[in-house]
Amino acid sequence: MGEKKSDEIVGYRQQPGKLPFSKPGSGGSNRFSEPRNQKRIPESMGGELEQPWGDHRHDDLVSGTVIGKPTALIDSSWKVTGQAKYGDDIRLPGEVIGRILRSPHHYARVLSIDVSKALELPGVLGISTGSDAPKTFGVLPVTKDEHAMAVDRVRHVGDLVACVAAIDESTAREACRLIDVEYEILDSIHDIKMGLENSENPIHDRGKYHIGESNVQKRVFQQFGNIAEMKSSAVASHDNDWTFNGVNHGFTEPHAVVAHWDPSGRLTVYTPQQVPHYLHRALADVLDVPMHQINVHRTFVGGGFGGKSDPFPHEMCAAILARKTGKPVRITFDREEVFWVNRGRHPSKIAMSLHADSQGRLCGIETDALIDGGAFASFGHVTTYYNGVLHTAPYEIGAFHYTGARVWTNKPASGAMRGHGAVNSRCAVETAIDDISEKLEVDPIDFRLANLLPPHSATITGFRVTSIGMRECLERVKKESGWNEKFRKMPLGKGIGIGCGFFISGSGLPIHWDPNKFPHATVHLKIDMDGGVTIHTGAADIGQGSDTVVAQSVAEVLGLPLDMIRVRSRESDTSPVDLGSYSSRVTFMNANAAISAAMEIRNELLEATSEITGASIEGLVIGDRRIFDKRDPAIGVSYLEALHKAQEDKGALVSSGSYRTPPMGRAHKGAAAGLAPAYSFSAYVAEVDVDVETGQTKVEKVWAAHDCGKALNPLAVEGQIIGSCHMGMGQVLSEEMKYGRTGHLLNPDLLDYKIPTVHEMPEVIPIIVESNDPEGPFGAKEAGEGPLLPILPAVVNAVYDAIGVRVSELPITPDRLFKVIEKKCRTEGISDPLDLSSPTLKHSDLQTVLERRAREHAERDIERRLSPEPTPYHNGALFGLDPEVPGDEQDSRWAAVVIPPSDYLENPGLAGSAWKHVERRHRGDGT
Amino acid sequence: MIPGPDKVKWHARVNDQEVSFPIESNAILLDVLRDQGGSLGTKRGCDMGTCGCCSVMVNGTPKLSCLVLAQEAIGSEITTVEGLSSGHYLHPIQRTFAECGGSQCGFCTPGFLVVSAALLNENPSPSDQEIKTAIEGNLCRCTGYQQIVDSIREASEILKSGRHIDDSTSSKSDPHPGFKE
Structure with a gap:
């Protein structure tokens, strides 16, 4: 950067003589506004910013200031100086320490709790048990199955039994030891398959909705298209029975909470939460006070990844103890307790069958997913759907058959974790496509390129796909990784593999339906005479940078530098309701709400400018702190002048903007699960090095292309991509929650739970693809969860390329992989693994057919994405159906079936066997 | 009940300031720094030396403060994250x-x-x-x-x-970027 000469004038000056003295509130060191940078102004608005994906409804709001520039998180100064206050850093005067007594048994009835000895201990201020808060709660209204503390039963080791408030930690621990609990031990369930059977004491009782007398919490059956007919046309099929072990989020900050009832009788709860609003509701229910009596204060959140997105029992405990003792109560978990709360990815058994026909089309997907929910429902209803519906794209498919079931077991509850419900089944699908391509003797990337859904299409389940950058993702990673020179051409032990991903960008429907038609996200703005903008948003910044992206959106629309924006997002007292940081909804919904709030202010500023200058509003544009006529930039006013004019007679400018998803989707049961206003797409290529003699796998390099619509903050998007690779690599290579033979969790600590360190991380080349989503803010879609999906199958496929074996259990630890290598050596009669051969490249005639189809589809896609009114395109056109009409409306055999037909139940899949049970209400025997 | 620990006098130079207060004899350095030493920036992530969140410099060498008995650090020079910057001039x-x-x-x-x-x-x-x-x-x-x-x-x-980092308190953007000499 060159030095600026002192007499050089940068940017616009006001016309000399017009403004002899400075306005109130001015006086910053950055005096001169930058001229509008034409390279950042879209072509559609007369600038030079190329728009290969067409224009966007927000183009006229682009001022060229901050959107699309790598931007440091606006709260990073707090983080790097140690000033950021996380849960355990909230220290209120007079605080006391809370501690939780946890169950030592997997499953037991609590017969009695005697706290008398503990209460006598000096320094103990209060003890609470389940009877103090008998009301249930849970993140989903349909499955409220958690209590603050055990009411009649404990359901897993670590389940909450009682809680103690004491003057210090050691007294609280000692008091927990002195509480006498009498248990009647019940038979516990640990094997996921056992959860399907009838049980004498099901872990929960759902009343008339209980499924048989089993531990099945949720079951899903979905069939779209005629799977039997499609299967009969298949020329290549893949079947694999997968075992995915459970993984934990592994965020660095253990849960912590501080609760305090202030002198007016209002409760403030300080907690690192991804979903402050759901906690707000749950607290009101459990404590039996109205919501307005509670202020939920989100502290800095030391990593969430879905692990802090439930209302938690310990948060209730802190509030109950604080009420009881009259003092602020702080509860902080140790790492072991984090594993007892868990909510990590479901351990799953997934049977994947994939079929391709002679044209190289994906004529059928059959998935059977049995997932282990642990002791509570959490987000389980949704997870059960997501395991199926989130792999119905980005490919056009002939038929889709899904059976899913989630069962309760006596383990810490599974829940939402980055890539919620999509990760395991996506791994199974993508490795299946790799295998099918091998069987058809075609290139797996070309196979994918020839089977993609086009932009503005509907999936087989009726999801509305708008922008889709899948093709570009595949083409970029293929080119940049040197795929054609490497795939099936490297020596034994070296391999390269591809995997793709598809993920929701926000959930189409909110979790709570009341009040009816409430928006998903709301943002308030306030600008007073100083010119700084205060943003009130309830979006939970959990480190992903949501505060920053909301600030950027407002700054962009108003043409202001980021240092003039401040975000207030912590307290429910001052922020509008936002549903929280989950389902990759925050940027999409919150930035959209912020933009519409900023548009109101923008209009007021334009009107004021027009009044001052006499220029017409239509000709006015906003640049860096200056509003001017685009035909004659000398005619204009500074931001502050316009603001003060607009504030005449009414003072501070305030505005509110909100976002709600448009009506979408079909009407079948479960149609809303997986429905989103936009979807992200990604494709990764991973290069691995496998030591065939030890089974050790090292990922050397990853090319990671992700279609995030538009990178509002490329620095954060790249951080999300690389971080997703890290988390996915952990699951595919080393991380697993291990349960011993008696069902006890063996590794509830970070020594034995193996999170990759810096040495295990490969070089990741993040590639951002911008498909310019029509509904996204400035074109943006999600980048937080989708990027995790492709890394697992990419690594698994690369391992096959390296040594010619396919695994069916994750993580691929050396012992597991070596067993597979040994088996292969035995079947091939080889004594030394080094004599194994890795697969070689073969191309059949189908390869040219697919390449041609991919080229044709590429042209079709460009035409469709640039068309102002694209014609409807429904999944099934590739199979000869009319693209303009949904498959089920033109051919009854394509109809959606959501209740299993009786012939299916004669020979169901593993999870499908959950449908053998009859719900109590349908049994008609009075039970 | 387990017999309680003794109280001992603890002193050290934390972020260029001499501090001195009584601690429990079995206290861990991390707890002393967080609860008494005013360094809430030093984080507790795992309690067993696996995550590194609690790292502090003891006499210039990085140590995991969750694995250091506070008494071992008596008289030492300790730098936590709060001690890296010089006032509002960041490191x-x-x-x-x-x-x-x-x-x-x-x-x-x-x-x-x-x-x-x-x-x-x-x-x-x-x-x-x-x-x-x-x-x-x-x-x-x-x-x-x-x-x-x-x-x-x-x-x-x-x-x-040798470039220096800007003063974070220096004047920020002028909302009225007009002509001023």
């Missing part, structure tokens, strides 16, 4: 962690900052391999480490160039 490593994406949720950041500041004190121009070796004891769940390595490399460049 280059603090600035680059913000600007290069080295800090996302920020919980592991204090530990990373302390070990990388110690590295740069010892070795102002570390290679990427040396950087990775220095931070191998620290876990980060957000960034995948790549932007952390970038941040440390960038900080080394700033240190070598």
